[in-house]
Amino acid sequence: MAQTVTLTEEAEPGRACPRVAWRQVLLIAGVVAVVHLAVAARYGWHRDEFYYVITGRHPAWGYVDQPPLTPVLARLAAALPGGVLPLRILAIAAAAGCVLLAAKLAAELGGRRRAQLISAAAVAACPAYVAASALFGTTGTDQVFWLAVMVATARALRVGTIPAWLLAGLLAGLGLENKDTIAALLIGIALGLVITRRAVLRTPGPWLAAVPALLIALPNILWNASYGWPWPNVRMAAVLAGRQGSALTQVPELLLLLTGPPMLLLLMLGVRQLCATTGRPHRWLLVVAITAVTLVAVTAGKSYYAAPALPGLFAAGAVRVEAANTRHGRRRWPIAIGLTGVLAILIGLPVLPPKIASIATGSASPVLETYGWTDYVHQIVTVADRYPAGTTIFTSNYGEAGALTILGPSAGLRNPVGSGHNAYGFWGPPPGSDATVLCVGEFTPAYLHQYWSQVTEIAPLTMPDGLSNEETRLGAAIYLCRQPHGTWTQLWPSLKQLR
Numbered sequence: 059m060a061q062t063v064t065l066t067e068e069a070e071p072g073r074a075c076p077r078v079a080w081r082q083v084l085l086i087a088g089v090v091a092v093v094h095l096a097v098a099a100r101y102g103w104h105r106d107e108f109y110y111v112i113t114g115r116h117p118a119w120g121y122v123d124q125p126p127l128t129p130v131l132a133r134l135a136a137a138l139p140g141g142v143l144p145l146r147i148l149a150i151a152a153a154a155g156c157v158l159l160a161a162k163l164a165a166e167l168g169g170r171r172r173a174q175l176i177s178a179a180a181v182a183a184c185p186a187y188v189a190a191s192a193l194f195g196t197t198g199t200d201q202v203f204w205l206a207v208m209v210a211t212a213r214a215l216r217v218g219t220i221p222a223w224l225l226a227g228l229l230a231g232l233g234l235e236n237k238d239t240i241a242a243l244l245i246g247i248a249l250g251l252v253i254t255r256r257a258v259l260r261t262p263g264p265w266l267a268a269v270p271a272l273l274i275a276l277p278n279i280l281w282n283a284s285y286g287w288p289w290p291n292v293r294m295a296a297v298l299a300g301r302q303g304s305a306l307t308q309v310p311e312l313l314l315l316l317t318g319p320p321m322l323l324l325l326m327l328g329v330r331q332l333c334a335t336t337g338r339p340h341r342w343l344l345v346v347a348i349t350a351v352t353l354v355a356v357t358a359g360k361s362y363y364a365a366p367a368l369p370g371l372f373a374a375g376a377v378r379v380e381a382a383n384t385r386h387g388r389r390r391w392p393i394a395i396g397l398t399g400v401l402a403i404l405i406g407l408p409v410l411p412p413k414i415a416s417i418a419t420g421s422a423s424p425v426l427e428t429y430g431w432t433d434y435v436h437q438i439v440t441v442a443d444r445y446p447a448g449t450t451i452f453t454s455n456y457g458e459a460g461a462l463t464i465l466g467p468s469a470g471l472r473n474p475v476g477s478g479h480n481a482y483g484f485w486g487p488p489p490g491s492d493a494t495v496l497c498v499g500e501f502t503p504a505y506l507h508q509y510w511s512q513v514t515e516i517a518p519l520t521m522p523d524g525l526s527n528e529e530t531r532l533g534a535a536i537y538l539c540r541q542p543h544g545t546w547t548q549l550w551p552s553l554k555q556l557r
Contacts, residue, residue, distance in 0.1 A: 079174050086157055086175070090157055091153070094192070095146075099146060101412070102429060104424070105460065107142060107145055107194055109456040109457065109481075110128055114134075114136070116481070117130075120285075122483075127232070127236040135194070145193075146194060149192070152199055157178045159202070159209050160180070160373060161175070161177055162209050163177065163208055163212060163370065164377060167212065172376075174376070176395070179395045180324055180375075180376065181368075183395045185316050185406055186316035188402035189424060192428075196237040200239060203229060203232060204233070205369055206233075207230050207244075210222070211226045211342075215339070224266060228274070240366075246346030250345035251342060254338065309351055309361075311361040318398040324371075324372055327379060328371030328376075328378070329344060331375060334378075337374060340374065344370075347367040347370060347371055350363075351367070408428065412426065412523060413525065416525050427457075427527055429525065430522060431465060432465060434519055435466055438466075438536060439471050441496065441516050441536050445538075447472060448472070449496055450475075450489075450496070451473050451475045451476070451497075451498055452476055452496070452539075453479075453498045453499045454497075456480055458477070459476065462498075474488045483550075486550065488546075494540050495510070496538060496539075498537075499534050500534045501537060503537070506537055506539055509553065510543065511540070513538075513539050514538045518533070518535045518536075
């Protein structure tokens, strides 16, 4: 009986969840889907999409740089006709799912129709979410799992039942099989409950939720343990190389570029709402956001790793906007969110011609990383045709190797392809002779001379229209390498790269 009383007190039985305005919310999600679908396959594959498909063809409970869920989904989608389009449809489904979950989260926070629509529209227009859904990968699916876990946790705190907590744990476990960064959310929730909802920890619900989460994540944890924790090694290599930038740059980038200035006001209103007395039951969402940003800064992670925490603040801000119910707010918020969405589409989706996009977003834009792969493959095939059939091609990164593996056969490529980058290095040397190798990518002659005595540059890799991406910025080229300093097996430990 005492346990029942505690559960009831923590469950806030007097507060019912407002009904979700599904018709209007579905309309917003539909607009998101239509906009993304219109440009889904305009440019082409992204280097990461190649990689997800290839890793999915090597079934395992884990990989050196990610859990297995996204590669499995990528492999299944790539088996369908349509090239990259089935993968992009998965990304679009994730984007629409985030919109629906954002509305539900606002409802769990007590928001009615207007708050739900603002919350849904904010996520639909947020640059971090628009850009993530431009291609299929762990980022977009990670955003869905963060939102799903936040909604399930908010509901479990409201109703206080064991099944509600088990659902939250189930979703958390699936999220851990998708991307390890969701651990920041789980740490934030745990800290949030300790700081703001300590009484709920005296009930069995949160503790039981950990059981399905750990059971689902266990195979990947055991895989990492059995192979010496390669994923932490990848992250540490990135930190030591300074590849992610200074920790001090992450917060401004998250707030200004990935949120958008107009949405920053909604975020600040969310912070005020959660700090107010009326927001106390949901203050754990503020702890989640602070935890996510702190962990990204401390670990020198990419700023968008913390972006999935934004919807919690958007939903709280939407509740505050609805409660204020000002005439100016009713007119200005749709305009502000709409303008943010238009800018996010222009920058984050392949709607502009590539040359204009490179000027507007810079050559390092993820959008431009989906352009030019077919040209790269044809350049490499043209060179490979000059040499004996079966000459091995060794690439500097998984994007180049994936492009040759997926796009190469239709271009006439019959050469074995390998790379030492991340999972490719883990899978071992490529088949074929090491006596004559075409090395493709961001190599330097000095580096290649460590492994072959004869190194001859054949041709640089170029993009059409004079554009630039990672390969051209780093001077990628095709090299003919002969007279190796050992066999593939002897050279492989030095050729492997975790980055």
